[in-house]
Amino acid sequence: MKCLNPIAVALSLPALALASCAQADSGDSAVQTAGESGERPFTSEVMAVFEEPWAIEFAPGTGVLFVTEQGGSLKVMDTATGEIGTVSGVPAVDYGGQGGLGDIAFLPGEADTNLTGRTIYLSFAEAGEGDTRGAALGRGKLDCNATDNCSIQGFEVIWRQAPKVTGRGHYSHRIQVSPDGRHLFVASGDRQKQTPAQDLSNTLGTIVRLNLDGTPAEGNPLADREGVPDETWSWGHRNILGMDFDAEGRLWETEHGPKGGDELNLVERGANYGWPERSFGINYNGSPIPDHSPDDGFAKPEVHWTPVIAPGDMIIHSGEMFEGWRGDALIAGLKTKAIIHVTLEGDTARETARYDMGSRLRSIEEGPDGAVWIAEDGEDGRLLKLTPR
Template sequence: MTKLSKTSIAIFPICLALASCAPPKSGDSASAADSADNPDTAIQITEMGSFDRPWAIEFAPGTGVLFVTEKEGSMKFIDTASGRMGTVSGVPEVDYGGQGGFGDVAFLESEASAVLENRTIYLSWVEAGEGDTRGAVVGRGMLTCGEADACAIEGLEVVWRQAPKVTGRGHYSHRITFSPDESHMFIASGDRQKLDPAQDNRNTLGTIVRLDLDGSPAAGNPFASEGGVTAEIWSTGHRNILGLDWDMQGNLWDVEHGPAGGDELNLVMRGANYGWPRRSYGNHYNGDPIADHSADDGFMKPAVHWTPVIAPGDMLFYTGDMFADWQGDALIAGLSSQALVRVTIDGEAAQEAERIDFDERIRSVAQGPDGTIWVAEDGPEGRVLRLSR
C-alpha cells in the first residue's frame, strides 16, 4: 500500500476573477522507501482547491478544464493550466439530502475542442416528486464559456427519469457513460434501498439502462419488445452502482456497494442479472444473511468482491502514459477505505493489485489529458488533488 500523507501535499492556489497564478509546486507523496527504490515511479500529489461536497469531476475533452459538481446544487470548474476557478450558471434545481443532490457530469469525446463553446453537456441529479418521493434524472444542455471565470448551460432539458419515484434518499447511483462509439448512453440506476424492485423489470430501479443520446430506449435492448421503461433496461439485479466505465477492449464494467460486505466489480453484459437482493457476498445491515452466489444460481458473478468493503465512489480505466504500468487497470475511488484501489484486468477476470492510501474519503476520480490522475475528496471541504510522476 502506498501512503499519501497530508504533510507532503503541495498547495496550488486557486485564482479568482482576473488574478494570476504561479505554476504549482508538487510534493513527493510516496513513502521514503518507494522514492529511494523507485525514484521514477514515486507519486507526487498537488492540491488544486477545495469544494463543498464535490460529487463528480470530469475534464471537458480537448481541454484542461475540469468541471466539478457540488452535491447541494452548484457547479464549478478549474482551468488547470492557470489554476483559475469559475462558476457555471444554468444548473438544475436539485433535491438535496441523504445521498441525493447534484450528481454526474459527462461530455462527448467527439466534440473535443480547445474552445468551450456550444458543447453538449449531460448532467444527473435528484428531482423531487409528489408525496415525499424523489428519483434520479439525467438532463442534456449546451455549455458555453464566454468568460475566463464563468460558463453557462443553456437549454437544459430532462431526457431520462428513474422510474418510479419512491420515498427515501439513498441509492440513486446516476453515473453516466457513453459507449466507445458514442451511439448509446448508459446510466446506472440504483435500487433506492427498496431491494426487490431490482428483480422486477417493470421498473428501472436496480438496473443499468441503455439509451440513445436523446434519452429514448435504444434498439437492441434485451427487453425492447416489452415497451415502456422495461425497454430501457440493459442489465438487472444491481444495488448501488457508483462507478461505470469501459476497459481498453471496449467492455463495460461497474463497481457497486454491497450491503454489510460484498462490494462488487462486475463485467456488465446484455440482459444479465447480477442477483441483488437474492444473492450477495454480504449480509443485511441487521445481520440477516443473504445467500452467497453459487455456480448454479443463474446469476452473473462479480469479477471481484470485497469484505471488508471498500465503499466505492467512482471508477475509471486508466489509458494514459504517465502511469504507464497502470495502463488498462481500473482505478476505484474508495470512501470508507480512504484509498484509490487499483485493479488489474485480464479478459473477464480481475484482481486487486494495490491501494493508494489517503487520509480522507475519496469520492471521484478522473484522468487528465496529460495522463495525470485527479481525485476529489468527499465532504464539505473536499479537496481536488492531482496525482503525477
C-alpha cells in the same frame, strides 16, 4: 468553495498496511499496499478545494475540468491557470442524504478547444410528489466565453428513474458515453428498496442504455417484453458508483454491497446480477443473504470485497504516464480512504495494490496528459493531481 494555488503535498510516507479480502472467482487476490520501494508511485498536488464535490470530468480535448458539488453548484476550472468559475443554468436538485447534483458527461465527437456549443449531460436527484424523489438525467448546451462567464443553455430532462420513491439513498446516477459516442449508459440504483432490483417493471437497480436524446436505444435486450422498460440493459444491481469502458469496449462497474460484498462487475447485455437475492455480504440487521453459487443463474462479480472498500468512483486508465496502470481499473475508496488498483486481464480482474490517501475519495478522473485527478469527499474536499514519482 475555496481556491488554492497548487501546493505540492509530499505523500512519501509508506502506505498503511490495509487488510483486504479481495477475491475473484478463482480465490484470494494478492494485494500490495505500496510499491516495492515502500513508497507510492506518485506524488500529489492540491489544486483546489470544493464543497462536497461529487463528480469531476474534463471536457474532451481541453484542460478544462468541470466539478459538480452535491449541494447543486457546477464549477468549471481552467487547470492551466487555476482559475475557477461557477456555471449557471444548472437544474434545481433535491439535496440531502446521498442526493444532489451528480455526474457529468460530454460527447467525444465534440472534442475541441471551443466549449461554447458543446453538449453537457448532468445527472441529479429530482423531487417528486409528496415525499418522493428519484434520479434524473438532463442535457443542455454550454455557452462559455471565459471561466467566469459560463452557462448551460436550454437544459432539459431527457430521462427519469421510475418510480420515484421515499428516502434519499442509492441514486447511483453515474453516466458513461459508449466508445462510439452513440449511446448513454446510466446507472440507476435500487434506492435502498432492494426488491425492485429484481422487478423488471421498473428501472430501480438497473443500468439503462439510451440514445443521446434519452430515448431507449435500439437493440436493448428486453425491448420485446411487455411491461418492461425498453431502456433496461442489465438489472439486479444495488448502488453503482463507478462505471467505465475498457479498450476493448467492455463496460465495467463497481457497486456497494450491503454489510460486506462490494463488487466489481463486467456488465453483460441482459444479465441479472442477483441483488438482493444473492450477495457476498449480509444485511445490516445481520440476517444472511445467500452467496452466489455456480448454478444460481445470476452473473457473478469478478472481484468482491469483505471488508468493504465503499467505492466512490472508478476509471480504467488509458494513458502512458503511469507505468503498469494502462488498461487497469483505479477505484476511489470512501471507507478505505485509498486508491484501489485492480489489474484487468481480458474479462477477469484481481486487486493488485492499494494506496492509502488519508481521506475519503469521492471521484477519480484521468487528465488529458494521463495524470490522475482525485476529488476528496465532503466539505472542503480537495482536488488532487497525481503524477509519477
